[in-house]
Amino acid sequence: QIEVTFEVDANGILHVRAEDKAAKKSESITITNDKGRLSQDEIERMVKEAEEFAEEDRKVKERIDARNNLETYIYSMKSTINDKDKLAGKIDSDDKEKIGSALKDALEWLEDNQNAEKDEFDEKMKELEAVCNPVIKQAYEKSGG
Template structure:
């Protein structure tokens, strides 16, 4: 039984990588569609840029529907092609907005730096709490 498992290990690894690539492409594609359709971005993204992303996403989804059994390299190729279209537009969008939509350009309040109250207090620390 152990010999059988080892015999099929390579095939299983190839299949796992293929499925991971396919899932990654699907996830990225639907995330990009969701991002450009987000109400928070209305007016921040030009119709031309939105249409470019939507067209490419729809093209990839159509390809995925017809090529469910494609090889890992094909899924990766299509993801890179989609990223070539999306990344410059999304980067431009976030740079123009001063950070991620809905995010805080200056970071999270209270993150990092000194503890409130100057430290050295008698209050329990996280390590002391059960």
């Protein structure tokens, strides 16, 4: 009588053991199947690619965040200068026109440059803030805010 045992370990390696009970003799063999498995080099390459993609994804996210921040600022500022419940009545017409023109230009730039780099969006935001913030600050001070 021959007893055969099969064992598969956590790494998928098959251990086969055959024992002849009558002759009290046993043999064992270990079978590894490297076919269809990734080599260490392939694993390292894939990890490196994943890290590169993660960096690229981070940059894309930063660019999109910068674009969204600019767009949000434009619409928020439009609302601020036009909403009577906000500061519309406290901004003189010249300043309102100056801000309105800057917002219109920024919105047109945004529509034409949807795929601009993060730095470009940030720069456009700084330009817009340089026009809007002093006027808004002055309006808040006038309103006692």
